[in-house]
Amino acid sequence: MKTRFLTLKPSKARIEVVEAGPLKSKGGNDLLYLHGAGGHMPADPLIAALATKYRVVAPLLPGYGQSTGEDGLRDMLDITLHTLDVLEALKLKKPIVVGHSMGGMIAAEMAAIAHTEIARLCLLAPAGLWLDDHPIADIFAKLPYELPGLLFHDAEAGQKLLASGGNMEDPEFLKQFLVMNARRLGMAGKILFPIPDRGLAQRLHRITAKTLIVWGREDVLIPPVYGDAFKKAISKSRLVRIAKAGHAVGQEKPAAVLKAIRDHF
Amino acid sequence: MKFTWFHLMPWPHMPDDFRQKHRSVWVDLPSRMYDPELGHIAYHQYLDQLEYAESVGFDGIGVNEHHANAYGLMPSPNIMAATLTRRTSKAALVVLGNSIALYNPPIRVAEEFAMLDVLSGGRLIAGFPVGTSMDTNYAYGTIPALTREKYAEAHDLIRKAWAADEPFAFNGRYTKLRYVNCWPKPIQKPAPPIFIPGGGSVETYDFCIDNTYSYSYLSYSGYLRAKLLMEGYWKRVEERKVDQSPYRAGFAQVICVADTDAEAEKLYGPHVNYFYNRCLHVYPGFADAPGYRTVKTIQTGALSQFTAAAARDYPNMTWKDLLDGRYVVAGSPETVRQQMEELIKTLRVGNVFCLLHLGNMPNDKVRHSTRLFAEKVMPHLRNMWPEWNNHDDRFWMHPMHEPVPLRAAAE
Numbered sequence: 001m002k003t004r005f006l007t008l009k010p011s012k013a014r015i016e017v018v019e020a021g022p023l024k025s026k027g028g029n030d031l032l033y034l035h036g037a038g039g040h041m042p043a044d045p046l047i048a049a050l051a052t053k054y055r056v057v058a059p060l061l062p063g064y065g066q067s068t069g070e071d072g073l074r075d076m077l078d079i080t081l082h083t084l085d086v087l088e089a090l091k092l093k094k095p096i097v098v099g100h101s102m103g104g105m106i107a108a109e110m111a112a113i114a115h116t117e118i119a120r121l122c123l124l125a126p127a128g129l130w131l132d133d134h135p136i137a138d139i140f141a142k143l144p145y146e147l148p149g150l151l152f153h154d155a156e157a158g159q160k161l162l163a164s165g166g167n168m169e170d171p172e173f174l175k176q177f178l179v180m181n182a183r184r185l186g187m188a189g190k191i192l193f194p195i196p197d198r199g200l201a202q203r204l205h206r207i208t209a210k211t212l213i214v215w216g217r218e219d220v221l222i223p224p225v226y227g228d229a230f231k232k233a234i235s236k237s238r239l240v241r242i243a244k245a246g247h248a249v250g251q252e253k254p255a256a257v258l259k260a261i262r263d264h265f
Numbered sequence: 266m267k268f269t270w271f272h273l274m275p276w277p278h279m280p281d282d283f284r285q286k287h288r289s290v291w292v293d294l295p296s297r298m299y300d301p302e303l304g305h306i307a308y309h310q311y312l313d314q315l316e317y318a319e320s321v322g323f324d325g326i327g328v329n330e331h332h333a334n335a336y337g338l339m340p341s342p343n344i345m346a347a348t349l350t351r352r353t354s355k356a357a358l359v360v361l362g363n364s365i366a367l368y369n370p371p372i373r374v375a376e377e378f379a380m381l382d383v384l385s386g387g388r389l390i391a392g393f394p395v396g397t398s399m400d401t402n403y404a405y406g407t408i409p410a411l412t413r414e415k416y417a418e419a420h421d422l423i424r425k426a427w428a429a430d431e432p433f434a435f436n437g438r439y440t441k442l443r444y445v446n447c448w449p450k451p452i453q454k455p456a457p458p459i460f461i462p463g464g465g466s467v468e469t470y471d472f473c474i475d476n477t478y479s480y481s482y483l484s485y486s487g488y489l490r491a492k493l494l495m496e497g498y499w500k501r502v503e504e505r506k507v508d509q510s511p512y513r514a515g516f517a518q519v520i521c522v523a524d525t526d527a528e529a530e531k532l533y534g535p536h537v538n539y540f541y542n543r544c545l546h547v548y549p550g551f552a553d554a555p556g557y558r559t560v561k562t563i564q565t566g567a568l569s570q571f572t573a574a575a576a577r578d579y580p581n582m583t584w585k586d587l588l589d590g591r592y593v594v595a596g597s598p599e600t601v602r603q604q605m606e607e608l609i610k611t612l613r614v615g616n617v618f619c620l621l622h623l624g625n626m627p628n629d630k631v632r633h634s635t636r637l638f639a640e641k642v643m644p645h646l647r648n649m650w651p652e653w654n655n656h657d658d659r660f661w662m663h664p665m666h667e668p669v670p671l672r673a674a675a676e
Contacts, residue, residue: 141550178563186410186556194406
């Protein structure tokens with residue numbers, strides 16, 4: 001995996017882009033990956049798995065990692081257009097657009113708004129809908145120790161994936177963690193707080209892309225019933241459920257998700 | 266010095282095992298715990314106490330706004346202040362305040378504060394808090410990272426509405442009004458004095474200095490721990506080259522007065538315990554929504570009052586711990602006087618918000634402590650800022666000279 005930077009005109013947002021995988025000349029097709037509210041995981045297992053077959057390009061949203069420009073993005077339309085601008089600036093060739101959770105919500109919005117530009121779409125446990133009978137847990141009121149159980153079927157293994165090796169007792173590390181958390185979830189809150197619904201339901205029908213929806217059968221953050229709701233609303237879509245996987249389905253079962261993408265596209 | 270008798274109006278009937286049974290006093294505490302008929306008694310007792318505070322000589326009486334909680338039962342402090350306009354005549358009505366980002370449209374605050382100022386004959390002191398994260402973000406759904414921008418816009422609208430004598434259009438990002446036309450208008454011109462409750466956000470220092478607002482630090486951890494934060498404020502005042510009037514700042518302090526130090530522990534110990542262990546029992550996940558505080562503020566190390574409270578070991582703190590650490594100023598009138606003098610000098614404050622009702626303290630004890638403070642402590646603290654003639658017109662109310670005498674219907 002390597003990192004490069006992209007400066008958008010005219011917003012001047014500086015975007016960190018993680019790239020991995022074979023070059024187009026070596027047979028790798030382009031794949032755009034949009035992360036969830038937690039950002040990339042350390043040595044992200046999903047990016048690593050996808051990179052065995054695709055040229056993965058994974059930009060970080062402003063507020064995440066070293067990407068800047070979050071003050072200029074306030075709502076769903078701002079963030080959707082920003083991400084379309086990033087896609088254009090990356091000059092990818094007919095990429096598969098993959099988004100996880102919050103990234104899936106953004107990817108679905110992009111495909112609904114710019115449906116002539118996005119032909120292949122993969123949504124991994126996307127946010128964006130709300131069913132009164134199946135409320136989504138409030139990630140903004142969770143404490144760090146609660147996250148592994150919320151994101152992973154195997155919380156213990158998930159804990160190891162999430163751990164960044166820091167010590168919360170160390171005031172300097174705590175301050176850095178709080179700043180990082182405030183930037184990331186502060187940004188995510190613009191489209192996910194207090195309820196992760198910004199009207200996507202009334203736009204999903206505009207999506208014309210060939211669409212794959214993937215859900216972990218054990219997802220306790222956004223329950224699998226949401227997969228059925230997305231499938232029903234997007235005409236050319238298929239839903240694949242993955243066993244023994246929680247909300248971070250791609251990080252928990254990278255090989256199974258890669259296979260589902262390969263089979264579908 | 267200006268002393269304001271401040272009421273939080275907590276729910277006084279939380280059970281002894283409250284901490285064990287409930288994770289938070291705020292946001293998700295089931296409202297079945299609230300009994301409206303007991304609430305009726307509590308409200309009237311609390312309002313009586315505020316009226317009593319005026320009668321014994323406090324300069325101001327104070328109320329504030331909170332939501333979805335048992336810590337403070339005033340979703341609308343303006344309703345409480347309205348009742349006080351009818352049964353008081355001298356004290357400033359310190360509404361500290363209205364969380365202006367939560368009103369839709371925020372012109373409502375300009376209108377209601379104007380109503381209160383008119384009703385009270387110009388006795389309103391208006392507070393504009395951002396609101397705690399529990400109130401603003403979790404209970405009222407404001408997006409954390411946009412809260413401060415929304416607040417700033419609401420402030421702009423309210424000040425313009427009070428200043429204007431003709432209708433105008435306001436094209437904000439969060440509020441769009443074709444006709445802003447504030448009826449009624451406040452008696453105090455151009456606006457009632459404005460106090461800003463702050464908790465260490467560096468941006469708030471400048472906001473107060475720029476607008477000649479009084480910075481009010483509402484803390485429950487006492488004046489020793491407040492010193493660093495207030496020094497930061499005064500340093501900023503100095504850097505900005507404005508005068509150092511002590512009335513630019515205020516501080517809230519938990520106070521208990523008895524005839525002797527030993528008597529204070531006996532009378533008030535259980536209620537202080539109720540306050541720190543039940544009223545401040547906030548789930549850390551609700552204390553500080555990510556994005557609510559600016560990165561700059563986090564970097565200066567100022568955490569939420571409630572994050573800090575959650576981290577503190579209140580259940581294991583003894584009466585002595587709370588007194589030694591000056592979380593609570595308690596004891597005989599002489600003990601309290603000495604410590605209040607130290608508080609006022611070290612923090613350099615012209616306003617003190619006295620928290621003399623705590624948790625589940627019964628009415629007779631509240632009045633006892635209040636009367637002792639008013640009669641035996643307050644008179645000795647009146648001349649703390651002689652170089653300012655003990656008053657600063659910019660930061661206190663300007664009542665009408667001859668308000669209409671109030672009559673009860675039966676008279």
